[in-house]
Amino acid sequence: MKKNISLFLMLFFTVFTFAQKTVSGKVTDTDGIAIPSASVTIEEPGKDAILAYGITNSKGEYKVTFTSQESNVDLKVKAFNQKPLTKQISNSDQNMNFTMQSEATEIKEVQLKTKMITARGDTISYDLKAFNSKNDRTLADVMKKIPGIEVSTDGTIKYQGNAINKFYVNGKDLMEGGYGTINNSLPKDAVQKVEVLENHQPVKILQDKVPSDQAAINIKLKNAVTMTGRGEVGSGFGAPWLWNVKLTPMFFGQKSQWVVNYKTNNMGEQVENEGNILAFGSSWEGRRGNVSQNNWLSVENAEVPNLPVKRYLLNNVHYLSANYLTNIDKKKEWELKANANYTNNAVERESNTLTRDIQQGTQFNTRFLNNFYTDKLKGELIFTKNAKKGFFKNTTTFSQFWNADRALAERAGSIGNEALESPTSSFQNSLSTIIPWKEKMVNFKSYISYQNDKQVLEISPANYLKIPYKSPTDTAFTTIKFTPGTTALQSLRIKSLETSHSANISFSTKGWTFTPQVGIDFSTDRLITNFDGITDDNKPDFSSPAYENDLKFTKINPSASVGINYKSEAWNLFSSFPVNFNSMKAEDAFRNVSKSLNKVTFTPNIFAQYSFASFFKASVSGGISNNFGDIQTAYAGSILTSPGGFSVMDPKNPIPETTTKNGGVRLEYRNPLNNLFFNVGYRLSDAKNNLLATSVVNPSGFSVIQYIELENKRTNNSYYAEIGKYFPKFKTNASFSYNNSVSKSQMKRNDDLFDTKTDGNTLGFKFNNTYFSWMSVDFNATKSWNKQSNIYTTGNLGKSESYNHNLNVFFYPLESHTIGFYWDQINSKLGDTKFNNGFFDVSYQFSWTKKKVDFELKWMNISNRKVFEKIDVKNATIEQTTMQLRPSQVMLTVKFNFK
Template sequence: MMRMIILFILIGNFGYAQTTIKGNIYDKKGYPIANANILINNKATQDIISYSTSDEKGMYSLNFNVDQKEIDIQISSIDFETVIETLKNENQKKDFALQDKVFELKEVVIKSSPITQRGDTINYTVNSFSKEQDRSIADVLKRMPGIEILSDGKVLYQGKPINKYYIEGLDLLEGKYNLANDNLSYKAVSQVQILENHQAVKLLDSLKFSDDAALNIKLKKDYTFTGQAKLGVGTAPFLWDINVTPMLFTKKRQVLVSYQANNTGNNIASQLKTLTIDDLLSQFESSNEKTNWLSIQKLSNPNFSEKRWLDNNINLLSINCLQKMKNDYELRLNFSYLNDNQRQEGSTNTRFITQNNTVNLLEENSNLYATNLVQTNITIHKNSKKKYFKNSLDFEGNWDLQRGFIDAGNQNLTQNVRSEYLKVSNSHKSIFGIGNQLLTFNSYVGYNKTPQKLKVNPGQFEEILNNSNPYEQVTQAVDLKTFYTNNSFSLTKGIYQFTFEPKIGFQLENQNLNSQIVTTSNVPLGGDLSNNLDWMRSKIYFDLLTQYQKNKWHLDLTTPINMQTYAINDKPLQRKSNFNTATFEPRLSIVYDLNSYWKINSTVSFNNQFGTINQLHYAYILQNYRSIQKIDAPLPQIFNQNKSLGFGYRNPLKALFWNIAYTNTKSTNNLQYDTQILANGSTEIKAIEQKNTVFGQNISSRINKQFNELKTNVTLNFGYSLAEAQQILNANTTTIKNKSWNLGNKIDIDIVKGINIEYESRMNFSKNKIQETYNPLIIQQNHLLNLNCNRFENQIFIVKSEYIKNNLFSEDSKNVFLDFIYRYTIKKKKIDFEFQVNNIFNNSTFKTVSISDFSYIETNFNLRPRQALIKVIFAL
């Protein structure tokens, strides 16, 4: 059969006479043209019949078979005019002389894309997003699509916090990246990289999948010495603003040193806040955080820029060094000292809403807060593809003072709190290979103590503390000592698309709580007014982590089994409680990549949460002058069920990022808290063993788009939350629902060259329902409009305006703020001279409302007055 087909093809080909056309191709001077293209086209259809090129001597030859009387021949070559002629379909020799051709090149403008993607790395070109008014890299980050900076400086990517912040691939600041974000000049940075699916431990990179993202700062030079030095002075009253922050970045060494001080409302203490989850401590239920047992009655902070209301006097010193050593080891030292003094002036109008009646309380407040904080960390770290080692030694000391004066109309009160916190801890993590698997050892050991003392004058809660008789002063002392350790071993093994990691671990927490209440007689009150509580908690846990990765699917399943033991004993009160339980707390996470743009993630988890020592003490503790608490009840137990579903879309080439997330929570509690609201607004809280459930739902969405041609960045966001629970208020069981909505948008646009406008708005709606009664809807809205003009060489004019409106239960509140900044730059010497006036309209007070489960709190907060500053800023 095949032979017949070949025969028919040959017969068909020989049905036409074979034609040969050959010749020479040369230029007008007679020189041969090599590599010229020769095409024979069907004259009727213009289909290509035959193709050839000329040789070094300019000769060509074509053979073809076609049933046409005429054919078209086309000769073309670079730098020569194309020739097309019609020839007879017959054997012939045909020479061609080509004429020179002059090419006029059009102007070509090469523009680099502001966002590029290579694998799991998204690169943002800093110069494409920077504006003339910018100074730090944080100023530029807020314009990058997909990246969001919260009010505390935390960086989110696609709605989730980043898990690491690197500078040239090194983790200098261990989560305290505000120090770099607020002080690193954007001009020293070439790119900001988002590392998607970032596994911080290189040894686990091919074994354990991560859905988190990290941020990496790419500098322009291998050797970078940068930073800033700023000196500012002003009036109303005498103001100062000092910042000296030199930085050095090389391939083997990174140094960031900063001394900052101001009384202008700039809360630089936020630069010491840890914003990322540490890769070791995130696995532990660590008891290393300070517990504030006692406090003075505070004012609710306004929900807008701290620079308008924070009355501060702050000093900060931070030294951060990282040195790369031999064999991929790194040595890092972080030291910080903070001295912060803040004042609050204002009033509160609190409305307590119960099922049967309403209690109103009006107070004038004057508060002082003083903080001294020392933090030190020494870390040795190795993170290579063959071994992981990390050991961190931490010390923290915190000395706080709070003083408050309250005019409650019928009485004046003074409050004083002294609080200390001392902590020393060591954390260790090492991973190494044993055969074809990896062995991981984790260990955390920590000790801390928290002595605190509260004095209130005159004495409060006379019925409980002084036989219903008025008295001069009450003192509450609390001393808590804590030892905590958590140790575990795990084995990691990859089998095809699966990764298995069985883990076994042990936790131990030993705490001792001593508390005493002393009245005017200076004799400690006994009985249920004094705690001497020993708390012992141990936990043995077995966990199997199973991960599955194939194509677009990523599944993560943890199945921990925990055996917990609690031994709680207060000998003087002869109160004892022992509790043993075994729990199973599975968690399933699924990530599905629909394509290179779309991603779906879903999580289902179940976990048990048990009470801490501040949720179980058999004697009273006076928390503040309005609240006294005794929790003589079984150990609090909460069973949580959490479900979430999220969609994400990102198209870096079109600079479009969108995400939406829904969460549903259900928490079942074994205890119900009975809150007794007294006639003067004071509260007594007692726990009752009664099962109850708290429901919660939340949905949030954000879309961000950069229009490069229009030089415009647009962001829209939306959120809704609903919480429903039961409370016991004054012995009556009450169902409470809290609803809230928020809407926001942000637009950054260059109107014309040299004029930029930034507009941002936020609207919040809150509503509270007790039983079947809806309370007033609270609406809060903020609108910010900034005009930046740099049409004049070396000069920039900035006008900032802000409009705030709140509807309160007594009246509506409106505030309009206006600021002006003028900056002149000597570019050759990298010096800025800046003059600014803040709060031009001299707004003195701000009113806002906050909602709790059973109260509305209307706060009248004193603001910073009009102030003028002159600054000189040197770029290092």
């Protein structure tokens, strides 16, 4: 492995250091006046391929860096109303000035053609028309075809394989990271172009001082004031009656913007995730995240197939959201944003699994029928000032959950009813401000979070549970025998308070920015749990301290750090060198347990990126992090976290410690001149733990999870590569991707301690074509090979393969008429066992072009496939599972734009 890393690093640095040359100078006219916006390109003689390019600034200055093995290259200069210049120069560093002759030309006819991809500095612009097909309706539909960009079903955008940090519309961040709604509902006809802002620093006062390695997306609309939106109303039949309603009006003005969104359906479309925060901005803006429950307890869950959600999701969802932004001052520096969303969702799920336990030589059946009920409300109020002379941002968030889960469970012949009630209340406030002070900047950040979770898990009858048990006097595990007809009840309550405060001062000189910082984090959690149950032999005693918790867990973390950043035309560097004083204490007066940890840690991290030859970016990153556990790993009593078994912590165990080291290298190439993008890289991580999770599993699959003090490691190494190109002549976008990941870890199961290794390989291919006026094609495919090995899964038993593809073909036989064909194929293989699952849909759409209204009739799951089958190999088991799917269904939908 070390040999492979060394070879990769040698190739990595050789690529961008070999034969780099820079040509710079100034372009003027015959009067000596600078010519701005002139293009300067470097080409190899006799070849119609641009190696590198540059644009003159307002002073007529240019700088072009290129790489070529030729002894001479052609330098070409072009500008409006000037005679083009071409000069052959030597392949060397040099300074060359040019004087251009004016050339006035009488133009009888002018035909303007917009370039599909243009670049200026760190901004790459895509003309949406160049990637549009007749069946596309929304922004997301078109963006999926742009080279270098990936779009998920919930609207998530990745550029060059990495998540974006901001999503703007006309330069404004209305959605604050929850941009999925706009991406999936903004009509394509309202958009002029999509801009990728590379190395985007969203805090304006930090631009040119603190660099960023992430990109942002800015959507430029055709009109400065735009009232638009998208709607759908559909009805159909399958079992039962089906509906689908989507109403998303939008307004984008110069002073204010708003989006209102209501979506409801019971036909398998997952719309509630559009409200998730997908882009988190900069850490200088404070802390933001997707608020979630502390889900300690759960019912037993049915398996989910590896399929598009629409194939299996049996839902009944109502999702309502509203987002509003307005400027509250004349300079348009201060913004007020108010966001709110409400979700009411009911999901049904069912699966049957045959499990073969290789270690114990047994097998058993499980069947789970679930009903999940989600009922949650979230509100957010944000005040922001983002200006060159100062920054302020305060975010207040409130969330309330009233969730409930149900399960009818059957395991090894025993049947039980399971119910979980889990209400949660949470409140967060994040404040960050940056104040200029002479030549320096002072930053204050404050974060406060309070959350109250209450969970009650009920299992009836209690004798469904057959959980392993060992008393202090026993030498082996037996099975807890619950009294027939009784009920088992696990209750849990946790109250959490977290605060974080910091202050820093930044000063810059010659591209360098130094930021010393001090801060203190404090958190306290209170956990109270209780288990009630009756056994036939009064063994174990559930009223004993072993099955109760009354724990207080406190963390205090003062820290001091210095950030060092550098930004120039070619280099981006940001790093942090923090020293942390970690102090934590776990106290359980109920069982007289008290343990603490006090430790000083140094956790540096660094990222450096070098841009060269106009189109290349090379980067290296690395860091160290420490995690000392939390209340979820510090309690001392047994908790029935699932009806499948107890989770037990040993009071004698120390506080968990995990030290992780990570590093990576990456090379990117993006050339808007020939529409070619690629990236290749390597990542590695090494995590060392002082505790190891162990399990005791009986022949029916019920278990007890324990933690023992034993140093263990988890390592992961991965290589990845992706290349994509758009062929304008054929209106085709194609990309290939490859990923190899090798992970190693240790585990202990039923007193057997063993190493496990997983080697996974994935090859991906994407293709879309709009060359023919009567047809368009979208095709995505992935092929995976995985090998898992330990003392139980060796040879063919540990080898598995899978193949997935999604094919969408649209035919346009007549104007305004579209026929669609959809094919999802999911194949899996383990040894000689194979499962092939194919799904087919057809659709007919009539477009009322004048009114921008579509009428669609769609038949889904034509073959009426009702179950999905798969086979999995785990560390010591083989599981063959059958999962319930949506039946065949027919939908008639009317789709329209609001304007």
